[in-house]
Amino acid sequence: METETSTNVTAGVMATPHGEVVLRMRGISKSFGSVQALTDVDLDIAAGEVVALVGDNGAGKTTLVKVLAGVHPQDSGTIELQGEQVSIDNPSTAISLGIATVFQDLALCENLDVVSNLFLGRELSKKRLDEVTMEVKSWELLRQLSARLPSVRQPASSLSGGQRQTVAIARSLLGEPRVILLDEPTAALGVAQTAEVLDLIERLRENGLAVMMISHNMEDVNAVADRVVVLRLGRNNGVFDINEVTSRDVVAAITGATDNVVTRRAGRRSTHRTALAKEEFDS
Amino acid sequence: MSTKPEPAVTTEARALDRQDERVTQYAGLSGALKSTTARVRSGDLGALPVVIGLVLIAIVFQVLNPLFLSSRNLVNLTLEASSVGVISLGVVCVLLVGEIDLSVGSVSGLSGAIVAVLGVQQGWPMPLAIATAIATGLLIGIIYGQAFTRFGMPSFVATLAGLLGFLGLQLFVLGAAGSINIPFDSGLVRFAQQSFLPRPVAYLAAALVALVVLLVGLENSRARRKAGLSAASLQLLLIRSAVVLAALEFAAWYLNRARGVSWMFLFFAILVIVMQYLFTRTGWGRWVYAIGGNVEAARRTGINVRRVYQSVFILCSGFAAVGGVLAAARLGSANQSSGTGDINLNAIAAAVIGGTSLFGGRGNAYSALLGTFVIASISSGLTLLNLSSSIRFMITGAVLALAVAVDSLARRSRAAQGGV
Numbered sequence: 181m182e183t184e185t186s187t188n189v190t191a192g193v194m195a196t197p198h199g200e201v202v203l204r205m206r207g208i209s210k211s212f213g214s215v216q217a218l219t220d221v222d223l224d225i226a227a228g229e230v231v232a233l234v235g236d237n238g239a240g241k242t243t244l245v246k247v248l249a250g251v252h253p254q255d256s257g258t259i260e261l262q263g264e265q266v267s268i269d270n271p272s273t274a275i276s277l278g279i280a281t282v283f284q285d286l287a288l289c290e291n292l293d294v295v296s297n298l299f300l301g302r303e304l305s306k307k308r309l310d311e312v313t314m315e316v317k318s319w320e321l322l323r324q325l326s327a328r329l330p331s332v333r334q335p336a337s338s339l340s341g342g343q344r345q346t347v348a349i350a351r352s353l354l355g356e357p358r359v360i361l362l363d364e365p366t367a368a369l370g371v372a373q374t375a376e377v378l379d380l381i382e383r384l385r386e387n388g389l390a391v392m393m394i395s396h397n398m399e400d401v402n403a404v405a406d407r408v409v410v411l412r413l414g415r416n417n418g419v420f421d422i423n424e425v426t427s428r429d430v431v432a433a434i435t436g437a438t439d440n441v442v443t444r445r446a447g448r449r450s451t452h453r454t455a456l457a458k459e460e461f462d463s
Numbered sequence: 464m465s466t467k468p469e470p471a472v473t474t475e476a477r478a479l480d481r482q483d484e485r486v487t488q489y490a491g492l493s494g495a496l497k498s499t500t501a502r503v504r505s506g507d508l509g510a511l512p513v514v515i516g517l518v519l520i521a522i523v524f525q526v527l528n529p530l531f532l533s534s535r536n537l538v539n540l541t542l543e544a545s546s547v548g549v550i551s552l553g554v555v556c557v558l559l560v561g562e563i564d565l566s567v568g569s570v571s572g573l574s575g576a577i578v579a580v581l582g583v584q585q586g587w588p589m590p591l592a593i594a595t596a597i598a599t600g601l602l603i604g605i606i607y608g609q610a611f612t613r614f615g616m617p618s619f620v621a622t623l624a625g626l627l628g629f630l631g632l633q634l635f636v637l638g639a640a641g642s643i644n645i646p647f648d649s650g651l652v653r654f655a656q657q658s659f660l661p662r663p664v665a666y667l668a669a670a671l672v673a674l675v676v677l678l679v680g681l682e683n684s685r686a687r688r689k690a691g692l693s694a695a696s697l698q699l700l701l702i703r704s705a706v707v708l709a710a711l712e713f714a715a716w717y718l719n720r721a722r723g724v725s726w727m728f729l730f731f732a733i734l735v736i737v738m739q740y741l742f743t744r745t746g747w748g749r750w751v752y753a754i755g756g757n758v759e760a761a762r763r764t765g766i767n768v769r770r771v772y773q774s775v776f777i778l779c780s781g782f783a784a785v786g787g788v789l790a791a792a793r794l795g796s797a798n799q800s801s802g803t804g805d806i807n808l809n810a811i812a813a814a815v816i817g818g819t820s821l822f823g824g825r826g827n828a829y830s831a832l833l834g835t836f837v838i839a840s841i842s843s844g845l846t847l848l849n850l851s852s853s854i855r856f857m858i859t860g861a862v863l864a865l866a867v868a869v870d871s872l873a874r875r876s877r878a879a880q881g882g883v
Contacts (some may be wrong), residue, residue: 271763271765272765275765283763285759287757287759287760287763287764288757288760289752289753289756289757289760289761289824290756290757290824291752291755291756291824291825292749292752292753292756296749296752296753300749300750300753300760300761300764300766301750301761301764301765301766302764302765303746303749306745306746306747307745307746308744308745309744309745309746309749312683312686312687312689312690312692313690315479315480315690315692316479316690316691316692319479319480331480332480333480337877351764
């Protein structure tokens with residue numbers, strides 16, 4: 181069943197990246213003990229492009245992000261950054277290579293204000309903190325993102341979910357990354373806040389960054405992504421151009437082929453309907 | 464630096480950080496008062512509870528015994544407070560990262576014993592004996608730091624083991640003698656018992672502090688204005704340093720009516736100011752608060768969390784050792800009961816009473832100063848009333864419980880306001 185879809189997908193739509201490829205992953209495999217989390221995964225991300233990484237729970241999305249973020253280095257396979265092969269062994273290497281990651285749990289310090297959170301770990305002049313420059317730079321950064329924060333001196337604990345996501349993304353931008361990875365940026369956000377974050381992602385694309393976001397929400401994917409990369413059970417299961425694919429096809433690729441709980445449900449409904457129609461006819 | 468009042472606020476002239484209309488605009492002196500009130504209401508109590516507590520304590524004891532607020536008694540109080548205060552300053556460091564050190568009392572006792580044995584019994588030069596004692600404290604801090612970061616031992620357990628272990632070591636070091644007197648003519652004892660600032664110097668020092676407060680304020684204000692940020696007005700800065708000047712000069716004058724300001728207390732106060740600078744103005748201090756607030760977040764930003772933990776444990780045991788030396792010097796002897804009894808809990812209680820949260824990430828160096836004053840005041844007041852230590856323990860315990868309750872309630876209030 182699964183092989184059928186894979187061949188189908190590779191033979192069918194294989195969307196190519198829009199623009200110059202910044203990050204190229206080839207044959208990435210990663211296992212945790214006996215569990216093969218990723219098998220021969222290929223992925224390209226171009227500058228000025230938003231790639232949505234979708235897949236069911238346990239499809240290996242977060243593992244792939246963690247490989248790129250240097251949290252778990254891959255077992256085999258290569259990563260090329262602007263044509264140069266790199267090895268990402270730990271989080272600080274990833275950051276210095278220009279790969280910024282915004283993890284799902286936003287990792288803000290609630291007791292520190294926005295400026296301190298933004299510059300945490302890369303404070304200016306550590307022996308006598310340059311608060312003035314940090315504050316000015318914070319405002320500049322937030323303005324670039326058209327983020328609306330009333331004050332950068334309020335503690336992170338007083339921010340709304342969308343504002344926190346904004347701060348977390350802004351922080352990842354401080355290192356002037358080339359690639360930015362967002363792990364479910366809109367999970368647990370309200371309607372307005374989701375829109376805010378999606379706007380932000382579009383601005384990242386306009387600024388020429390290569391953006392990859394993990395998402396479970398097909399609406400968000402349709403709203404901002406240029407291409408959709410589907411993982412299933414740790415393998416590539418199709419790359420789609422968002423303009424040439426329906427959500428239905430993507431869902432089919434995520435769940436694997438036509439026989440799944442979604443189609444079975446649809447099938448049951450139609451048989452039921454036929455039965456009803458037949459009864460009606462008989463009477 | 465303009466002396467004119469701030470221009471009328473228009474959208475154009477608004478500072479960079481005041482452009483959002485949702486930010487309440489506080490300007491001038493009344494604005495400063497208003498913003499403080501708003502902050503306290505939202506559960507950010509700062510030093511308010513402990514200051515109120517100190518005033519209450521002063522009133523109650525003064526009514527019960529008019530000697531309580533006499534210059535003589537207050538001079539004694541500053542002397543009593545210094546050694547516990549220094550220990551408490553170390554406790555503030557570990558509390559800020561959300562850990563605890565229960566062994567500060569034992570470490571202080573051990574350090575006093577080392578000074579007495581090496582400096583008096585073995586005849587080492589006193590500075591060398593003191594250096595050895597403090598080095599021992601630092602070494603103990605390294606051990607705790609390694610136990611915590613390498614072996615993942617909870618600091619509570621590691622230091623509880625240390626509490627017992629280092630008490631044993633203290634008894635071992637003291638040996639059969641059990642109690643060693645430090646000669647009264649040694650520099651160390653004179654420093655702790657009889658060294659006071661010459662009166663004019665005390666006044667001068669107070670003025671100097673106020674001047675530094677003013678200059679730092681002006682410099683900050685100038686830099687912020689230059690960068691287009693809102694800044695405190697000259698009027699506010701002048702009033703602030705005038706208040707500091709008046710308070711410190713009054714304190715100096717009042718203490719000078721008796722023996723004066725002791726060098727030991729000045730030493731403690733300088734340590735507090737240095738630590739406050741490190742906490743609030745350096746990258747290290749920022750990391751300490753970050754770890755207390757959210758360790759995982761701190762780790763992911765690339766902060767070397769292990770090193771920061773290590774540093775606070777070293778500071779804590781180091782300060783405990785320094786406090787132990789001061790305590791031995793103040794008493795003029797080191798014995799088997801040095802550092803035992805209530806020293807341990809007093810030092811921890813002082814930090815918490817002073818407003819440093821047990822939950823980590825909140826507090827400051829001044830809490831060691833204020834908290835120690837509360838503890839020392841209660842102790843001194845009850846001694847003046849000829850009450851036994853049974854009553855003293857119960858009252859100190861009740862005050863500690865109250866302080867923790869205030870901390871927890873403030874935390875809940877912050878949570879209700881959208882904070883944590």
